[in-house]
Amino acid sequence: MIAPHHGRKTFMTIEFDAAVFRTPNEPLTIERVTIPSTPPPGEVLVRLKASGVCHSDLHVLLGEWEVPSPMILGHEGAGVVESVGDGVTSLTKGDHVVLSWTPSCRRCRYCVSGRPVLCDMVSRHSANHLSFDGRPRITSADGGDVLSFAGLGTFGEYALVPESGAIAIRDDAPFPQSALVGCAVTTGVGAAVNTAGVRPSDTVLVLGCGGVGLNAIQGARLAGARRIIAADISDEKLEQARVFGATDLINNGREDFADRVRQLTEGRGVEIAIEAIGLPRTIESAYEVLARGGTAVVAGQVADGLRVSIDPFVMSDQELSLIGSNYGSSKPDSDFPLLIDHYMNGRIDLDSLVTSVIGLQDINGAFDQMKRGIGIRSVITY
Numbered sequence: 001m002i003a004p005h006h007g008r009k010t011f012m013t014i015e016f017d018a019a020v021f022r023t024p025n026e027p028l029t030i031e032r033v034t035i036p037s038t039p040p041p042g043e044v045l046v047r048l049k050a051s052g053v054c055h056s057d058l059h060v061l062l063g064e065w066e067v068p069s070p071m072i073l074g075h076e077g078a079g080v081v082e083s084v085g086d087g088v089t090s091l092t093k094g095d096h097v098v099l100s101w102t103p104s105c106r107r108c109r110y111c112v113s114g115r116p117v118l119c120d121m122v123s124r125h126s127a128n129h130l131s132f133d134g135r136p137r138i139t140s141a142d143g144g145d146v147l148s149f150a151g152l153g154t155f156g157e158y159a160l161v162p163e164s165g166a167i168a169i170r171d172d173a174p175f176p177q178s179a180l181v182g183c184a185v186t187t188g189v190g191a192a193v194n195t196a197g198v199r200p201s202d203t204v205l206v207l208g209c210g211g212v213g214l215n216a217i218q219g220a221r222l223a224g225a226r227r228i229i230a231a232d233i234s235d236e237k238l239e240q241a242r243v244f245g246a247t248d249l250i251n252n253g254r255e256d257f258a259d260r261v262r263q264l265t266e267g268r269g270v271e272i273a274i275e276a277i278g279l280p281r282t283i284e285s286a287y288e289v290l291a292r293g294g295t296a297v298v299a300g301q302v303a304d305g306l307r308v309s310i311d312p313f314v315m316s317d318q319e320l321s322l323i324g325s326n327y328g329s330s331k332p333d334s335d336f337p338l339l340i341d342h343y344m345n346g347r348i349d350l351d352s353l354v355t356s357v358i359g360l361q362d363i364n365g366a367f368d369q370m371k372r373g374i375g376i377r378s379v380i381t382y
């Protein structure tokens with residue numbers, strides 16, 4: 001619905017429902033909010049068609065990450081460009097897009113060296129849930145500002161994002177599957193392909209088989225890994241891991257994890273270990289089962305303030321690496337369309353990731369399911 005904004009005569013707003021975070025450990029509230037219908041210069045208004053529910057949203061909800069509020073959560077979305085602001089050249093009304101939570105300036109030292117997820121603008125703005133000019137784009141019913149998670153806020157039907165935060169994709173790809181490219185798929189596949197640079201001779205271990213981990217598994221498969229060992233505490237997730245390409249399964253809640261990895265690798269350990277949970281203990285475990293010269297990739301994100309402990313002598317002696325992976329070290333501009341092509345050509349599986357399609361009003365139920373480890377991704381459709 002389009003209505004004139006109270007007090008601001010000249011510009012029109014759109015009113016819609018959004019799931020708003022106000023207090024940790026309280027359900028998100030579905031609220032009526034408004035957004036300007038005309039994008040500021042350099043921005044695009046996107047009408048969301050689908051949004052995935054990611055564990056990073058759950059970190060906020062559980063108070064594990066401190067963020068300002070009120071805030072519309074959600075950062076894994078796909079939709080259609082509704083209108084574009086002055087100066088936007090790469091997108092037009094009607095384009096299908098996947099939203100990126102690392103809109104980039106394309107000029108800073110990180111962008112020009114091919115690492116746009118580390119862009120100066122990301123650390124200044126979207127990482128702090130701010131637009132490029134620092135002002136929230138959404139207004140609550142009582143006239144207050146509402147922030148948008150990662151500058152996106154996909155748990156609502158509309159979002160105003162910088163031009164570089166909406167990546168055009170082919171228009172024959174389904175929205176729920178495409179939405180997942182906006183976080184879990186790019187993060188997981190990218191952790192294996194880009195950050196770790198998996199080679200066909202590598203044995204790859206993936207710890208945690210949720211939305212991110214299963215994609216790390218299929219990323220390792222895409223890269224041709226010799227063997228892919230999946231570990232999780234849920235047998236249901238391990239069964240899924242097999243579907244996504246795992247060759248060996250470890251239930252580390254039941255089995256001795258390090259022993260099993262040694263057994264599966266003739267005592268050597270793995271060349272690549274990807275942690276996709278976000279717990280200090282499992283990050284340490286990933287590091288501890290590396291073969292000489294191996295690399296542990298931290299894709300999981302821990303609660304604020306936690307630390308890990310590693311043996312630095314072994315690190316130098318055996319030339320081990322412990323590296324972080326943000327958004328799969330991706331280049332969203334080229335990687336989003338590439339991943340969608342891989343999906344449309346049957347090279348990666350996005351269909352099996354979507355285990356439940358829900359309405360926005362069911363959002364709190366989706367978090368309950370995630371906490372209980374049920375299903376892979378719940379996807380909201382608008």
Ligand SMILES: NC(=O)c1ccc[n+]([C@@H]2O[C@H](COP(=O)([O-])OP(=O)(O)OC[C@H]3O[C@@H](n4cnc5c(N)ncnc54)[C@H](O)[C@@H]3O)[C@@H](O)[C@H]2O)c1
Pocket residue numbers: 054055056059183184187207208209210211212213231232233234237252276277278279282298299300301302325326327328370373376
């Ligand atoms: N690095 C990035 O750019 C990035 C992007 C998105 C998400 N993340 C982070 O990745 C992590 C995973 O996200 P997700 O959406 O896949 O979560 P998820 O809840 O879908 O999956 C987590 C999985 O870990 C398993 N698990 C929990 N405890 C375990 C343990 N002790 N040992 C083995 N397995 C265990 C669960 O059973 C589940 O399968 C989160 O911390 C999230 O914040 C990072």
Ligand SMILES: [Zn+2]
Pocket residue numbers: 054055056057075076183184
């Ligand atoms: Zn995410």
Ligand SMILES: [Zn+2]
Pocket residue numbers: 104105106107108109110111112116118119120121
């Ligand atoms: Zn930049």
